[in-house]
Amino acid sequence: MPITISDVARAAGVSKSTVSRVLNTGAEVDAATAARVREVIDALGYVPRFGAVGLARGSSRVIGMFVPSLTWPWMGEVLQGVADTVEAAGYGMLLFTSSGGPRSMAHITAQVSARAFDGLLVIVPEDSLDAIMDMRRHGMPVVLIDDHGHNRPALPTVATTNRLGGASAAARLLTTGRRHPLVITGPPHFGCVQERSAGFATALPTGLVFEGEFTEQTGRHAIEHALASRWQFDSVFAHNDLIAAGVLRALRAAGCTVPDDVAVVGFDDLPMARHTAPAMTTVRQPMREMGQTAAQLLLAKLGGTPLPDEQMVVPTELIVRDSA
Amino acid sequence: MPITISDVARAAGVSKSTVSRVLNTGAEVDAATAARVREVIDALGYVPRFGAVGLARGSSRVIGMFVPSLTWPWMGEVLQGVADTVEAAGYGMLLFTSSGGPRSMAHITAQVSARAFDGLLVIVPEDSLDAIMDMRRHGMPVVLIDDHGHNRPALPTVATTNRLGGASAAARLLTTGRRHPLVITGPPHFGCVQERSAGFATALPTGLVFEGEFTEQTGRHAIEHALASRWQFDSVFAHNDLIAAGVLRALRAAGCTVPDDVAVVGFDDLPMARHTAPAMTTVRQPMREMGQTAAQLLLAKLGGTPLPDEQMVVPTELIVRDSA
DNA sequence: CTGAAAGCGCTTACAG
DNA sequence: CTGAAAGCGCTTACAG
Numbered sequence: 001m002p003i004t005i006s007d008v009a010r011a012a013g014v015s016k017s018t019v020s021r022v023l024n025t026g027a028e029v030d031a032a033t034a035a036r037v038r039e040v041i042d043a044l045g046y047v048p049r050f051g052a053v054g055l056a057r058g059s060s061r062v063i064g065m066f067v068p069s070l071t072w073p074w075m076g077e078v079l080q081g082v083a084d085t086v087e088a089a090g091y092g093m094l095l096f097t098s099s100g101g102p103r104s105m106a107h108i109t110a111q112v113s114a115r116a117f118d119g120l121l122v123i124v125p126e127d128s129l130d131a132i133m134d135m136r137r138h139g140m141p142v143v144l145i146d147d148h149g150h151n152r153p154a155l156p157t158v159a160t161t162n163r164l165g166g167a168s169a170a171a172r173l174l175t176t177g178r179r180h181p182l183v184i185t186g187p188p189h190f191g192c193v194q195e196r197s198a199g200f201a202t203a204l205p206t207g208l209v210f211e212g213e214f215t216e217q218t219g220r221h222a223i224e225h226a227l228a229s230r231w232q233f234d235s236v237f238a239h240n241d242l243i244a245a246g247v248l249r250a251l252r253a254a255g256c257t258v259p260d261d262v263a264v265v266g267f268d269d270l271p272m273a274r275h276t277a278p279a280m281t282t283v284r285q286p287m288r289e290m291g292q293t294a295a296q297l298l299l300a301k302l303g304g305t306p307l308p309d310e311q312m313v314v315p316t317e318l319i320v321r322d323s324a
Numbered sequence: 325m326p327i328t329i330s331d332v333a334r335a336a337g338v339s340k341s342t343v344s345r346v347l348n349t350g351a352e353v354d355a356a357t358a359a360r361v362r363e364v365i366d367a368l369g370y371v372p373r374f375g376a377v378g379l380a381r382g383s384s385r386v387i388g389m390f391v392p393s394l395t396w397p398w399m400g401e402v403l404q405g406v407a408d409t410v411e412a413a414g415y416g417m418l419l420f421t422s423s424g425g426p427r428s429m430a431h432i433t434a435q436v437s438a439r440a441f442d443g444l445l446v447i448v449p450e451d452s453l454d455a456i457m458d459m460r461r462h463g464m465p466v467v468l469i470d471d472h473g474h475n476r477p478a479l480p481t482v483a484t485t486n487r488l489g490g491a492s493a494a495a496r497l498l499t500t501g502r503r504h505p506l507v508i509t510g511p512p513h514f515g516c517v518q519e520r521s522a523g524f525a526t527a528l529p530t531g532l533v534f535e536g537e538f539t540e541q542t543g544r545h546a547i548e549h550a551l552a553s554r555w556q557f558d559s560v561f562a563h564n565d566l567i568a569a570g571v572l573r574a575l576r577a578a579g580c581t582v583p584d585d586v587a588v589v590g591f592d593d594l595p596m597a598r599h600t601a602p603a604m605t606t607v608r609q610p611m612r613e614m615g616q617t618a619a620q621l622l623l624a625k626l627g628g629t630p631l632p633d634e635q636m637v638v639p640t641e642l643i644v645r646d647s648a
Numbered sequence: 649c650t651g652a653a654a655g656c657g658c659t660t661a662c663a664g
Numbered sequence: 665c666t667g668a669a670a671g672c673g674c675t676t677a678c679a680g
Contacts, residue, residue, distance in 0.1 A: 020675055021676095024675080028650085029650080050438040051378045052672070055376055056656055057656085065419075075400055076396070097404065097407045099404065099407070100411060103411075114371045271397070275596075340658080344660080345665095
């Protein structure tokens with residue numbers, strides 16, 4: 001029932017080789033025969049089997065994408081960037097998650113060994129860098145999308161400007177006349193946390209630092225703690241938008257006005273950032289563009305272009321709204 | 325360099341058939357030889373090529389997932405549900421988006437024709453139902469995840485209880501003593517909008533209905549309009565959480581207290597719902613469970629179990645927080 | 649410009 | 665219980 005290249009060849013009165021040629025190179029084939037073959041192909045609605053082509057060619061025209069979780073707020077943006085780029089190249093995208101822990105790692109590792117895809121894009125799940133390095137060692141082309149600001153010179157990486165982002169937050173607070181910022185960070189062992197803090201400090205050093213998680217709760221706790229401790233601050237730099245949302249909430253609960261009493265700058269520019277009260281000033285992370293760039297890099301590599309040695313950097317952008 | 329079944333066969337001193345047998349059925353093979361073959365497999369780190377197995381077996385052990393967009397707020401939940409289920413079954417998941425319009429449709433259609441996957445899960449993009457039906461007609465098993473509440477008896481579908489969800493919102497408002505609700509809907513041609521309204525009306529009929537989009541802006545506009553028109557209402561049923569977020573914001577701006585002056589119930593239970601001020605009471609849509617259920621259905625079908633005729637329904641759940 | 653043949657790496661009747 | 669052979673649906677040297 002499913003129609004194959006042999007059916008087309010027979011119907012067109014040529015060999016499979018010829019059909020294959022008009023399908024692929026197009027070269028070396030008589031214009032008239034080519035036209036006839038194309039007609040038959042259209043008439044029969046023939047499409048070459050993905051799997052068969054892959055086996056014969058030794059490549060699958062599919063890339064893998066491996067991420068820690070699909071429910072993180074900015075993950076959809078990254079995926080969409082990758083999906084669009086990959087689709088434009090006629091490739092497919094196999095999606096894997098590490099949410100199942102060791103079972104998930106075993107799954108993706110097996111798929112790598114089985115050559116289910118030609119190359120792999122990865123947002124490195126915690127503690128799985130070694131496994132990723134192994135995959136590369138087994139000949140799988142890998143490009144990293146770096147959300148942590150780690151320095152991984154061994155692998156091609158697309159990153160963003162965490163340091164400059166931090167500096168731009170400080171610059172904004174300075175221009176609005178603030179001099180006594182409170183900085184609320186994510187987990188201090190994250191490279192991006194260190195860079196955001198360092199960048200911020202270059203323009204606006206402060207001793208008021210609260211280390212927490214990347215959560216709304218951390219934002220609330222930090223403000224409650226700062227207020228209870230009578231810390232003196234006229235502004236807040238939150239290391240991400242969730243923290244900033246918690247900050248806004250706690251500030252409102254405490255009767256502080258934003259930005260008059262306290263100015264607030266976040267990081268990420270999640271969709272929710274425009275819906276907080278007041279709308280959030282924040283440092284935009286270009287997640288979609290990072291996805292696109294990483295996919296382009298990997299696709300180029302599969303096409304024969306060697307991967308660049310240095311990491312690619314897509315810049316952050318300060319989005320000014322009402323909170324600072 | 326890459327090791328094949330022939331390498332294993334040679335090293336173990338058996339035929340490819342035997343290796344294949346211990347790899348698959350496991351049956352009909354001497355325990356001792358099987359053990360020896362397994363040893364060699366482990367020693368060599370052999371993993372069968374995905375593509376080759378697929379071609380020989382006539383199936384790819386991959387399912388496709390086709391969605392309108394990856395950046396919708398609840399999409400990550402659906403995808404995670406699908407990804408987990410599919411992974412547990414040892415399958416891969418090819419992800420496609422319709423964000424590129426006709427180009428995207430051509431892409432997915434080609435992949436269906438090329439049998440890039442064994443079955444397809446789809447959240448139907450607008451105006452593409454015909455294309456989906458065509459795919460099924462071409463022999464591709466399809467399961468729909470219904471976010472619109474449309475009635476599509478022709479295709480196996482996983483849906484949720486929009487009507488009961490609307491009713492549960494009304495019930496909540498009734499128990500908190502409200503009698504004059506304002507209903508703010510999404511696009512009225514959506515089945516889910518009609519069902520949510522109808523369900524709500526069974527318990528708490530009202531003449532105050534504002535039809536809009538599923539956006540925060542609609543929520544704000546609706547409240548501004550209602551206030552300006554001096555509509556009398558003591559509560560709001562918003563057809564989704566984005567609308568509800570806009571409602572909360574506009575209400576606050578107008579000096580109304582929630583829930584004392586006006587109670588508010590949303591729909592979806594996005595992560596943001598617990599971070600609004602006040603935290604939102606809302607009807608939870610079980611997006612992850614819907615993804616899991618749909619994937620299980622499709623996997624079962626691929627395993628030989630016929631698809632059920634009626635649609636599967638995963639119920640909504642009222643989440644009571646502070647806004648109502 | 650075109651075809652016959654070998655090969656991609658597996659699985660699966662078919663014999664034995 | 666095991667192997668030789670055919671076949672899955674393509675591509676690609678190799679001849680001509």
